[in-house]
Amino acid sequence: MSTPAEFSGFVRVRGAREHNLKDLSVQVPRDALVVFTGVSGSGKSSLAFGTLYAEAQRRYLESVSPYARRLFNQVGAPDVDAVEGLPPAVALQQQRGAPTARSSVGSVTTLSNLVRMLYSRAGTYPPGLDGTYPNGPDIIYAEGFSPNTPEGACPECHGQGVVYEVTEASMVPDPSLTIRERAVAAWPQAWGGQNQRDILVTRGVDVDVPWRDLPEPTRDWILFTDEQPVEPVYRGRSFEETRQAVERGDEPNYMGTFSSARRHVMHTFANTESAAMRRRVQAYMIAAECPLCHGKRLRPESLAVTFAGLDVADFSRLPLKEVAALLRPYASGQGSGKHAQDHPAQALARQRLTEDLVARLDVLLDLGLGYLQLERSTPTLSPGELQRLRLATQLYSNLFGVVYVLDEPSAGLHPADTEALLAALASLKAAGNSLFVVEHDLDVIRQADWLVDVGPGAGEQGGEVLYSGPPEGLRNVEGSQTAGYLFRAAPHEKRPPRAPSGWLELSGVTRHNLRDLSVSFPLGVLTCVTGVSGSGKSTLVSQVLAETLAARLGQSGGPSETGPADEGDLEDAQPPGAAASLEGDVGSLSRLVQVDQKPIGRTPRSNMATYTGLFDPVRKLFAATPLARERGYKPGRFSFNVKGGRCPHCQGEGWVMVELLFLPSVYAPCPVCHGSRYNAETLEVRYRGQTIADVLAMTVDDAWDFFRDDAPVFRSLDTLREVGLGYLRLGQPATELSGGEAQRVKLATELQRAGRGHTLYVLDEPTTGLHPADVERLAAQLARLVDAGHTVLTVEHDMQLVVGSDWVIDVGPGAGDEGGRVVAQGTPREVAQAPVSQTAPYLAQALGGAGS
CATH class of the missing domain: 3.40.50.300 (P-loop containing nucleotide triphosphate hydrolases)
Structure with a gap:
């Protein structure tokens, strides 16, 4: 030092x-x-x-x-x-992570660029592809070895590795239902579904008979036609009334365009920017390995080029430590004997490129990342x-x-x-x-x-x-x-571990480095899943267990009930395979909630007050004031997201962006509302002397005092203070919150809800971004959930939280192929004595107290 x-x-x-x-x-x-x-x-x-x-x-x-x-x-x-x-x-x-699965370990580290250049300039070309060096007429340039470019992507699957299709069974889960009863589940909700139904009635299709009783040609046309006919729509009329209206030539309500269920699903999946929508339509699709590239994502010509006997896709699937071992002889010149007939420029390119690759790989190996593959997508x-x-x-x-x-x-x-x-x-x-x-x-x-x-x-x-x-x-x-x-040694709770109220038995888990794994999770307690980075903890808990349990509980919208879906989630959807089996006391659980560190909103319009729901009763309090009632103001008047009460100049943003051309754009308070977000008439309404803008400017601590006598608002504020967020302003934009703050907002939202049966809460590294003092506060809130009859399951590295848990499941012993197994499980003191666990010595140290 x-x-x-x-x-x-x-x-x-x-x-x-x-x-x-x-x-x-x-x-x-x-x-x-x-x-x-x-x-x-x-x-x-x-x-x-x-x-x-x-x-x-x-x-x-x-x-x-x-x-x-x-x-x-x-x-x-x-x-x-x-x-x-x-x-x-x-x-x-x-x-x-990156927004989509097209970003990978190779692209983040720039290794993929070198690998593509290696295959382009020093690869072995088969007969029929002119590999004459340099720059033969048909030599494949580096872009041709990338599945993300038109030059390299497989033309069948467009570089995805999988192809998606729909079938009658995937789009019509219950053929005993009628079209009116939504037998064709793949059609969109609301207007879209009714539009399709009314058009079919106009065309003479009986929408009130079971799907299975419709003629097969009619069913095929409804599901698979590529036509998009425009037909008159007579809304609200029965089948017979519609037929009579068509014969009489009555004026229709409107002209509607029909789109088959397959066309709707495929078009939505390819073009929508909404992750939630893509998740919904994906439920009606069947994914299969691409028959042309067999999941390798590249065109056949690119896959025909090899280096050390491997095509570029197989090369990218090797662990980094194996890649380094494979390239090391070439980097030292010892591998050149295999290519004695090479053009001198090709031999020089091979040695220079492999030298650079090995040097970069050695840095990654020193950081303990040798188990990763070049093709591993960053969202994982x-x-x-x-x-x-x-x-x-x-x-x-x-x-x-x-x-x-x-x-x-x-x-x-x-x-x-x-x-x-x-x-x-x-x-x-x-x-x-x-x-x-x-x-x-x-x-x-x-x-x-x-x-x-x-x-x-x-x-x-x-x-x-x-x-x-x-x-x-x-x-x-x-x-x-x-x-x-x-x-100073932090005192640890001497409370004996809680006894489980039941168990979940998960078996047959095969994903990433998990191979036919079976594990039991206790219910009614706080469980921490530990292990070195890359051992398989998050795959086991946040992916496999959460997905399997969500399916059993019928949570079709996905496992997370808190926060927006992430755009990258669907991009990393797993290929079809054997599903894990979940047995045990599943029936005792009423729902699954994943509390993660994803943002609670993507724009400044979302804030803590709106996310937690406490802004709804606040707006009702303002709407109940004498002046608001006299003017006929409803609660919506006090929302900055809708017309009426918000400032018309900044549209309720409170700020306006000033473009400075070559300098960073700056944001300045709105010159009309001066940052309050509301128009002057709305700000004339006061509750106990404060405007709605004044309330949004309050910190949680200040609002806690101000709304002490208003039970619905006070309850939310009290919970936010308990999780250590008393310093945040109610109107603070969600985009300004850290991941740890966003996660605690979600946790507070859950804590303030009335009991809804036995819930399993899954948290992935909840202590990320938290000071030890905040970890202590978080642990108290998790214990509160367990004491209320729920189960909390966390993936965690922080020994401060692990030592206070009731049960520990340690995955390992190493990372990548050296992990993926349960090496120890039991109470914290039992796992601290496990001989093969890398977590054990650190857990034992934490149990004995830290500090000097």
């Missing part, structure tokens, strides 16, 4: 006011590992990313042409008086895996004199994986770089050369520097919540 005299210089910040920072001034050393700590929402990221990185980016962009600036995702100039001594900066922020990766992939790219770049600003690099990492992360950070620092890390993990904090503790609380109670200096100096800082966990 360094001392202040050993540092080469300092970065000095004066007057930082970004977000909740209170005119903050601080200095941090360069060429050191600087860790920013503090409770969630204290202002750490506002200082590290919103101020330091934003200022570094602003200075860099000043040196490039105005045109080039338009190509950057500019974060905007920070609100700060001065920043001195700041080198160029690179940011590595937390991102949960954990945040920790994705963060390490990006970190590997920076390690290979060999930059010097740069500030790396990292956002919780240990997020999603098992304690054993954190050791590899620390070694990587040490390599970056040894190369002459500075590391500014926002972090909650105590193991990473203990390795810091310098700590900046921000707080003391969150939101308006934070934004101040409590301490800046070597870690040991934080020990006696009053008001620091970090010091209590860093230097």
Whole structure:
């Protein structure tokens, strides 16, 4: 650990006011590992990313042409008086995967580009493809080995690897129903279904007889025709009345266009931007392996080219450690004997490309990612895996004199994986770089050369520097919540583990690295599923168990009942295969809820008040005031999402965007409503002296006092305070919330609901982004759910939460092919003694108390 005299210089910040920072001034050393700590929402990221990185980016962009600036995702100039001594900066922020499954390990690390070039320039071409080097007339260029390009994608499946079709059975699940009773379940709801039915009546189809009794040619036309006839529609008339109207030539209600069920399903699946809609229509489709490329996604000509006997698809399916072993002889020149007749340029290309590939792969192997494959899609990766992939790219770049600003690099990492992360950070620092890390993990904090503790609380109670200096100096800082966990053993609950009320028996699990796995999950308790990153925890719990249980419970909309569907979910849909079997006390469960860290809204119009539902009773209170009743204002008048009460200039946004051409666009308060979102007439209505805009500007803590006598609102606010969100404003846009904050909003929404039977709550790494103090608060809320008669199942790395659980299932022992098995299960103390578990030593340490 360094001392202040050993540092080469300092970065000095004066007057930082970004977000909740209170005119903050601080200095941090360069060429050191600087860790920013503090409770969630204290202002750490506002200082590290919103101020330091934003200022570094602003200075860099000043040196490039105005045109080039338009190509950057500019974060905007920070609100700060001065920043001195700041080198160029690179940011590595937390991102949960790419939008679609077309992004992969290979594309994130740029390895795929090198592999495609390797096959293009040094591959073995079969007879019939002119492989004459260089640049024979039919040589396949690198784009031809990518399933995401027109040159490389299989023409049959368009680079998907699977083809989708529909059948009568998939679209008509119950042929005893009539068309009016929605026998054709694949048709859209509401207007679409009625439109189709009325058109069929016009054409002479009886929509009131069982589907199976319709003539087969009629059924085939309804389901599969490619025609789109336009027919008159006589709404509300019976079959006979419609036929008579057609014969008389009565004026129809409108002319409707008929679309067959197959056409509707296939068109919707290919073109809709709604993940929920795609999920619905996919239920009526049958997926099969593409008969042309056999799931390899590439055109036959590309698959005919090989390297070391493998086509590019098979090559991309190898674990990275096997790829490195395969390429190492070629990189050293020992593999060239197999290609003695090569053109010299081809031999040189092969050696140069394999040298580069091996060098990049070695970095990934050092970070413990050798079990991944190049084709593995990024939505299937954990945040920790994705963060390490990006970190590997920076390690290979060999930059010097740069500030790396990292956002919780240990997020999603098992304690054993954190050791590899620390070694990587040490390599970056040894190369002459500075590391500014926002972090909650105590193991990473203990390795810091310098700590900046921000707080003391969150939101308006934070934004101040409590301490800046070597870690040991934080020990006696009053008001620091970090010091209590860093230097003093955190007391653990001595409560004996709860006894299960039943069991779920999951068997026949085969997906990713899980091979015919069987496991039992206890009910009525808090269970933590542990294991190193990539061992198969999330696949087992968040995918297989959740999907299988959702199907058994009839939750056709998908397993998650909280939060919006993610656009990437469907892109990574699994190919058809044997389904897992779920037995045991399934009947005791009434529903499944997945509480994840996905955003609670995609636009600033969504906020905590609207998501939790507390805004509904608030609007009713305003509508019940004398002035509102006198004017005839209904609750909808006080919504900023509909016409009537909202500001007509900003459409209820409260802000307007100002385009600055070559500079980042800036947002300014609406000049009409001044950021209130409402028009002047609506703001004349007051409840206990406050306007509806004043209420949205309140923090949860302030609103808790204000609405103390209004039970429906107070109950929601009380729950939000209990999960540690008292510092958030009611109207704070959902886009400003961190993943941890979004997850706690969802949890609070569940906690305030009335009991609805026995619910199974599934949480995937719920402690990500949480300070140890917030983890303690989260654990209390999870215990509250269990005490209310529910089951909580979490995938977790944080030993602080694991030691307080009732049951632990450890998956491993390693990652990838070395994992996928249950290596230990039992109470925390029992698993802590398991000999083959990588979790056991860290769990034993946590049970004995941490600190120094």
